[in-house]
Amino acid sequence: MKRNKLILLLLFGALLFALSPFYRSLSKLPDVFFFPYLLFPNDSLPELRIDSSRGNVDKILSSPSEQSYYFGLLNRYRAQKLGLLTPGARFMKIFVDGSDRGIFLVSDSWTSTIKRGERVPDNAEIARITDHPEKFAALMKAVAGADDEAFKTAIGLLINLDKFYKWSALAILSGYAGEDFETTEMIFNTATGKLEMVFADMSLRRFQDDYSEKSILAKRIFSITEFREKRNQILREYIQEQAGNDLRFYDSLYKETRGAFLSDFGKEQNNFIFLKQVKDARRTIADNFSAAELISRPAGQHSAEQKDAASLSSGAREFVAQNSMFAWRGENTVALSGVQVIANDIIIPPYLRVIIDPGTVIYLKKGISIVSYSPIIADTGYGAPIRFLRVSPYEAWGSFAVVHTADSKSVLNNVEFDGGSGDLINGIVFTGMVAFHNADVEITNAIFKNAGDDDALNIKYGKASVTNSFFGDNFSDAVDIDWSPPETVVAHNKFYNNGYGVGGDGIDLSWSDVSITNNEINGCTDKGISVGESSKPIIKNNLISNCDIGVAVKDSSEAEIVGNIIRDSRVGIAAYQKKSVFGGGVANIDGNILDGVRIEYEKDKLSILNIINIK
Incomplete structure (x- = not known):
């Protein structure tokens, strides 16, 4: 008898599915008519109980149907693999004042994500261009007014390009061209002074054959062949290595939670629409991999453009002309020697090689800093030490900092730093008297004393000895x-x-x-x-x-x-x-x-x- 009932249920379910072309009508049926849900176990989900009298919880609740149910969590999974800062999220059953409100996607807030300090300082800020145009003024000026060579130099100091490439790859896989980039959330990293792309909720769209960048920033960045090829390489490698993992993640997520969704009679759409959306979304995800692979193919063999010796030499000469205490030593090399009194901040641009000679003594006035975007070699060997000192014994100087030197290592050997503090320059918060941010360094036989800020030596995002x-x-x-x-x-x-x-x-x-x-x-x-x-x-x-x-x-x-x-x-x-x-x-x-x-x-x-x- 029980077997006959089960067969009848299956036949009834098959009949309903056969009527799927009329799903607009089926979508109006309550879930009680969808008998096959009884065949699935009611997968238990964690619960979140909210007492409205105690105010808001530090969580963000959204309807799973807004992101095709499982695509929202898939995109978070992708963003984490790509190294983008991503708030945690999971499906949970929500109870408000004891009343069952159904299943929601529950995400951590940006405030709590940043507070954890993962990959970014806990004083980093989330911002949108439309909300805080003053924070993005330098970025938009570079986008609008700089020629290609100036733009290539400036943009990497204003925005984390690697994360921008990865964010763009994620957007392409979502079928998203970034029409509303100016409302996209970014983080301002106070340790690097750069804007960084972070995870952003993207609705799933079918990839368009005429795909092109629509945001002003993306158009400008990817108009540079070198930058576009770097993004495309990330996209190619992701498709080759992760496409299968993404689909397995999606299928596993569906298998683990479908019973809970099918049994959730409070969701916005009934089970017919739920199953159709899950199936359609998976097909779109797979199709987007194929479409994205086409645009990721190399347009030819491009290599990164190298600055020629003349342009590097001109950059060094120009810097020396503006900072007479430095000497030009050919090609891209500048040097500092002797006894120097520095009364104004010195910002050393990228693409130089900076040498500080043995025996050099540098006196810095109150609050004055030296910040270099090029590696610094201060290596005396067995010669006289290099010293950084206060002009006045009661007035601390700022920071000696090296930032964004990639794989080029700085060297400090037999160097003394005495009486510095910290500073805020180009949006970068330096809490160290000596600071290396995104810069590798080798330090030996050095002295750090009488620092007046948080740290005598602060190293962020870099390899150090x-x-x-x-x-x-x-x-x-x-x-x-x-x-x-x-x-x-x-x-x-x-x-x-x-x-x-x-x-x-x-x-x-x-x-x-x-x-x-x-x-x-x-x-x-x-x-x-x-x-x-x-x-x-x-x-x-x-x-x-x-x-x-x-x-x-x-x-x-x-x-x-x-x-x-x-x-x-x-x-x-x-x-x-x-x-x-x-x-x-x-x-x-x-x-x-x-x-x-x-x-x-x-x-x-x-x-x-x-x-x-x-x-």
Whole structure:
């Protein structure tokens, strides 16, 4: 009997599907007439319960049907693979004051996403051109008024081109030509001074045969063959490597949640339309891969245009003409030597090679900075040291900073920095007396002292080697490293009396998997080594003494802490959650010596201490 009922249900369902050409009529039927939903399990989804009397939750709720149900999550999956900042999102059952409101796509807000600090500083800003035209004035001026050569130089300093290429590839796969680019959200990264494209909700559209860039910015950027080819290469590689993964992700998402959607009688569209939209969207996604592959094909073998020696030489000569303390040394090289007093900010343009000669002494007036978009070689060998000093002992200078030098490495060997602070230049927030943002550097035998801002040395988005150097008497943190790769090394340095102002760390990490070995850290008002925001360092054979906390591991970080000596501190090793958007910390502890420490180990309920061996 039960078998006969099941057969009848299936036959009835087949009859309804046979009438699919009349889905406009079927779309008016309530879901109770769609009997086949009984054959699917009601997949459980996480719940979000909202009490309207307590105000808004820090989440954004949207109807899944607005983005063809599964395409919104697929596009987030794509954006994350491409490295674009993307708020987290998931399907959830929503209850408001106890009343079931059905299934929604629940996304994190931009505020909470930025607060987590993933890939961007937590003081970065989300903006649209139409909302804040003053923030985009330099960008739009470059787009409208510069010739091609000037535009190629300027645009890379104003916008993160790699993320723009990836955003454009994502838009193409969505069938989206960016008609409303001026209302698209971008992030202003205060660490780089650049605008960055981030994930943007895009509706799924079928790719048009006459596709062309429609936004003013995209038209201008991709009118440069070199830039267009870089975007197309990203698009080609994505299609070749990820098309299958995208479709599998879509199918898996549908399989895992279809029961919940089919059983959700409160959704805007009934099950007939739901199933049709899911099927149509998948077909469009697959078709767009094929169409996008055609426009991604190389128009020919293009190589990046190289500036010739004459133009580079002219750039160096022009810079020297405007900054007489520098000398021109042929081709693209400028040099600084002797004793110099600098009373105005110096901005060194890209495409140069900057040398600071042994024995050079540079006095900087109050608040004055040197910011270079070219790598700097300050390597004395065994010669006299290079020194950066205050003109007045009571007036801190600004920052010595190198930014956006790509794969060209700066070198600081036998250089002393004394009495700087921080600055805000070209939209970049420099919190370090010495700062390297998106710039690789090798530092050895250097001295950093009397810094008056957040950090004596700040490294962001770059690979660094910091060895055999001294950090002392700095207001807050001695070394602050953010978003640096595993090749970064901090070794054989000495840290004395740091954080005399508002509390400071010897070494402070965020989003970095680095090696910290054989350092001597003595006297920090906060932590000897602070590990935060999903960092995964190796901390080995360091001597840490007279700090509030020897090593702190917090906020979803995991640290290998091996063979260290921690003395005369309040807490030896601690693991905890500091910021609510993260989890706790994990400390893997092996063979450390804790001597004269009031509290050897400390953790909260979210954190883990794996103590393997105690000496």
